[in-house]
Amino acid sequence: MRRYLLTTDHKMVGLQYFWLSFVAVLIGISLSLLMRFHLINPSAKVGWFEMLWPTGASGGVMTPELYLSLMTMHGTIMVFFVLSITPQSAFGHYFLPLQIGARKMAFPLLSALSFWFTAFAFLVMVAAFFVHGGAPLSGWTAYPPLSSLGAITGPGEGVGQTLWICSIALFCIGATMGAVNFIATLLDLRQPGLRLMQLPLTCWNWLVTAFLSLLGFPVLFAACLLLLLDRTAGTSFFVPGNLVVSDRAIAHDGGSPLLWQHLFWFFGHPEVYIAILPGMGLISEIISTFARKPVFGYKVMVVATFAIGFLGLLVWGHHMFTSGMSPYSSIAFSVLSMTIGVPSATKTFNWLATLWGGQIEFTTAMLFALGFVSVFVTGGLSGIFVAQPVLDLYFHDTYFVVAHFHLIMGVAAVFGIFAGTFYWFPCMFGRVLNETLGRIHFFGTLVGVYALFGPMHIVGIAGNPRRYSDFSNFTFLSPLLPLHRFMTWAAFFTAAVQILFLVNVFWTLRRGPRANSDPWSAETLEWREVGALQ
């Protein structure tokens, strides 16, 4: 037990991160199902709601503030504790040293520290559910003044919001440590003779992701520090003067809510690339492995990865087109945002070219990789709408944006995680997941996510605002309710299909077929050790 707790072995740390985010994703999905249920049935009386949330769901009916706090925690837990963890910290810690022929990460102690900071951050985050007032309701974006004035702006904005901020700050520290570790490992611990341009694309993507983390998380930490001071020390970094909330004049003055948005999104946009880049690298490797062809345009793929990373640091203002920011800045951000679509498209072309002329085997990992390409294209295309400020004036804060980012982060990135799990299961656990169950899981999930997020574009085009707990107050929303009902069914269907995955994982762990040698005939270095695990 103590060995497990104090381990600095990169494989163990990778598994620790993997299981942490496994727990997180189960919580995150449950929250989303509660949200989708409430949206189509806001006045439903559900007995056990009251058991779990005596104040937030008294009488068994979910209050708007409870809905918003579930929504806030759903977004936060998924973005930070799932998408920023599995593709990079879990798979990366496990496989980066293996793929470069190193025996360890550059700083093994830092591996352990980064994990424990992250795990502790998770505990603090979950604790927000249990304090007086409950979890915060300001969204994963926590815009002040809503998030900076305390409980006067809403339930959950008291201790809950403070815990949220502390959790994120701890997460930032853990993530920055991880980034330092990854960069040094990749640049300095390669097996002698292994040149940079011989590395698998997974490694390149982990490297660029680490650069983005290194530059982005300290900024979020600074923002959290300032927000915490506004809340607890009476400073006014983000809070302007002359505010009246619930008939009380607020004693802050001179701050700028837009300052938070700039700081947050300076981190927040690279964050979404942190979530997707490792998956892209993995998809490149998986497609190449199962098409029995080397990746097409390897050098261009490396350049495209750096281009996405670099541009990703410059586009944050596209989250702020309606914020009151200068319209001239909007033009600059818009040009850069459209530009970042180009290397993403290039990667897609290269994946297709890799497949062209190949001998494609449809293992589950490959299916998820192909699914990744499909949903990435779909999600990316809605991006070209919202990257244009003139269109974003309509689409901002509607379900169109929600559809866009869920297809990329909630589906594509997750497909990357599934692909990695199926592909690397033999390495991590010495067994092979069941392929039949995997295929059914894949097709069910593919149908489910398109059924869920396809119609979401339509309600967005109709102007359905996001972060609403209830659609009964506006006439233009009632014709959209059948679409919402459909989407809720699709969500429950998709979640149900994931049970197949859970069964597959846990059954295989206990009784699955052992992996004797490289089960996929892959060519990268991590497979040398399979079969030697037992």
Added chain:
Amino acid sequence: MNSWWLPPAISSEANGFDVQFVRTFVAASIIFVAAQCALMFIVWRYRRQERTASPDRNPANSRLEYLWTTATACLFLGLLLLGGRVWASVQFTPAPADSEVIEVLGKQFAWSFRYPGLDGRFGRTDIHKIDDAAGNPFGLDERDPFAQDDITSASLRIPLGRPVKLILTSRDVIHSFFVRELRIKQDLVPGMQIPVHFRAEVAGTYEVPCSELCGLGHFQMGTTVTVMPVADYERWKRGQAH
């Protein structure tokens, strides 16, 4: 079924939006169909068969890369340029001098609008005079003669065919003013006074849903904007004067 789409546009800028939207939608749809079909075709055509491929070690084709990268760049940036004129007309042209100026105030969880009244000037406000129950959300200072004829309203009325300039602010958290038919959205940021101008060309009443998370009442923070013929609008304003 047509409620599952954009509502009809009611201004020329909104029409400009629609044109740009259709361009983008057509481009995106073509790419979507082409990409998904290409993926499905390739995956079917190159599924494993008994032939063995002998792929070259490091496949690459610079010309192809330049081609598809340049094509994508031209398409994306071209779309942006085309939409640029509409953005400029919305954001870079100042409101006409004869615009009807109306203040918009957001608070948890209601909208308030203020008209300058017959004297054409907004009166002084003081946050300590705010009294929602008495119908004074702006905190008009009744000692100021200019404030005495200011009109406060819970819904927005504007004249048809005349330029309107809204000055948006909030007195607590960030809200957002969204009129689908005008295709405009602008956040109400406390501490800032943000102008937005437009000219509505179609009479009617349109819903205004708050579009920035502002707390537990966000979902019901709504009002309406009524576009009225000028004569009716002027008559309404005179009727509100006291």
Added chain:
Amino acid sequence: MIDLEPVTSGETARVDRSAVTGLISSIAATTMLVAALTSAYIVRRGLGSDWKPLHLPFEIPGGVPLLLFSSLALEIGRRAHKARRKPAFVRAWFGGVLLGTAFVLAQVYGWKQIGATGFGIVTSPAAAFLFVITGSFIALVIGALAALVWSGLRIGRGTPETDHTGLAITASYWHYLVCLWIYLVVLFHIRS
């Protein structure tokens, strides 16, 4: 400062390359933190009519010579270690740490001075930023001091190479912090 000559027997010379990369990454991350705080400072200074510039206490620019001397001492100490002169190393290295500690104490005293003049973090945005920025800096300094002490105490427990790496890396990060302080002093002195 970083010696990368090949190791010859008995000489302590080489610094582990991954430690250098780790150092550079840590410097990048610290720079981003400070950049975020100082850009917030600059934005806020330009915003409000309520910005009353502080009279900076003497301790803030006065900290510069303290830090410069501490850097010098650490550098002398590191070279003494490389030349295997242990007593000289101990004197210089821990002398540098002492000077660094004096810096911290001076800043705390300086904070008290600001508080005494009536500029509190609630009423004065200038004071609020000063405290946040210098406070964050002091937190980094304390961490760096701990690292300096730790690497100094570890001498003799590891190989000459790892010992030297520890000294070189922690001292280099300290030199970076000194440069950062000079940047902050300049920033605080520029009138808007």
